Amino acid sequence: MDQEKIPPSFKLERFFAKYEFSVKHLLCCSDAxxxxxTDLIARADEECKTMWNNLQLSYIESTGHPLLRAEICKLYPGITPEETQVVVPQEGIYIAMKAFMDTFVKDKPASRPHVIATFPGYQSLYGNLELDGADVTYWKPQYCEDKGWEFDIGQLKTLLKPDTKLLVVNFPHNPTGWQPNHQQWQQLIALCKERNIYLFSDEMYRLSNNTETEALPSACTLYNNAVTLCGLSKTFALPGLRIGWLSTKNKELMEKFQSFRDWLTICSSTPSEVLAIIALRNKDWVIEHTMNIIKTNLTILEQFLKKHSDSLEWHRPDASTVAFIKVKNKVLKQHSGSVAKWCDYLAHHAEVLLLPSTAYDYEDGFVRIGFGRRNMKEALKTLEKHI
Ligand SMILES: Cc1ncc(COP(=O)(O)O)c(C=O)c1O
Structure with a gap:
């Protein structure tokens, strides 16, 4: 087999595959x-109850159930069901990147399209493009001891090349939880419009704002060449449904998404789509479920990190279910200066799982902590014995 064609390891997913179902206290999950x-079904309206009770386990529309797409569109003023394609979230990234590459390469065969992507990040957001030969430049956040993480739009401008084709962003950002303010977001959109750059906006953590910040308007509602990815895995606390969607006003891209999906899952799971309709019709209740957990956990976490500020340093993130915390020398020096070694040690000896920054191929010295699960108090109690 051609070694070059074997996909590189998806480090974060391999890390979870190793530990997620064996370590007792998961303290780095990004899902809520x-x-x-049963709680979800209890919220179903009459129409959904009838659909659920009479559900036939047949195939479903490849673009997604019309009622599901109608609910999704309520999140995006001006977006129609025809401008929305239901996908598995991870599949959506794969499909979108294939569609972008197809567009760029058809425009200019044998070229290496230039792309900018937020980094560190969920690996498929830049990895698919790298695998397909794109020239990817990473847009990295700065870490400031007094302010925490921040992506700088000024710096983004310096990364642009005359032929930059695509900007890939993920705000609220996994793993830092940072999101731009409204003005910065508008600047970023304006930059893409001005330079005719496509925008892929992973908004999987949208609507999870835990500070004074508000959710941003979705990219697909602001720019015709923007694609929004969202889904039910994070803020909506339904990762097992495997339901997400791509929304865009760009008709050509939408047609490509549909074509590429035919080579993958073809259509979603029928029961999942019905449950997704119920969830979106009860959106406020679902989000409140997540936000109540996040708020409680952030208070607990804040106290814990204050108490252990000689070992760990953080700044409360704007949104999402995760924070990227600095691990200080006091801890690192006991583990040969490596967060990966500390995380392995914790998994084996403390039954606590933290995600090392090296799983993102990012510099050593940070860990991702997740605060969307109900186990926070217990997990921190155990962690405390090992820092
Ligand atoms: C930023 C981001 N995008 C996409 C995904 C993929 O979502 P899913 O695992 O539900 O396919 C994840 C999962 O962690 C993520 O963090």
Whole structure:
């Protein structure tokens, strides 16, 4: 087999595959505590109850159930069901990147399209493009001891090349939880418009703002060449449904998404789509479930990190279910200066799982902590014995 063609390891997913179902206290998950199916079904309106009770386990529309797409569109003023494609979230990234590359390469065969992507980040957001031969420049956040993480739009401008084709962003950002303010977001959109750059906006953590910040308007509602990815895995606390969507006003891209999906899952799971309709019709209740957990956990976490500020340093993130915390020398020196070694040690000896920054191929010295699960108090109590 051609070694060059074997996909590189998806480091974060391999890390979770190793530990997620064996370590007792998961303290780095990006999903919120999942909603119970019985609780969700209890919220179904008459139409959904009938659909659920009479559900035939057949194939479903490849673009997604019309009622589901209608609910999704309520999140995005001006977006129609025809401008929305239901996908598995991870599949959505794959499909979108294939569609972008297809567009760029058809425009200019044998070229290496230039792309800028937020980094560190969920690996498929830049990895798919790298695998397909794009020239990817990373847009990295700065870490400031007094302010925490921040992506600088001024710096983004310096990364642009005359032929930059695509900007890939993920705000609220996994793993830092940072999101731009409204003005910065508008600047970023304006930059893409001005330079005719496509925008892929991973908004999987949208609507999870835990500070004074508000959710940003989705990219697909602001720019015709923007694609929004969102789904039910994070803020909506339903990762097991495997339901997400791509929304864009760009008709050509939408047609490509549909074509590429035919080579992958073809259509979603029918029961998942019905449950997704119920969830979106009860959006406020679902989000409140997640936000209540996040708010409680952030208070606990804040106290814990204050107490252990000689070992760990953080700044409360704007949104999302995760923070990227600095690990200080006091801890690192006991583990040969490596967060990966500390995390392995914790997994084996403390039954606590933290995600090392090296799983993102990012510099050593940070860990991702997740605060969307109900186990926070217990997990921190155990962690405390090992810092
Ligand atoms: C930023 C981001 N995008 C996409 C995904 C993929 O979501 P899913 O695992 O539900 O396919 C994740 C998962 O962690 C993520 O963090």
């Amino acid at each position: 505590e999942a909603i119970q199916m």
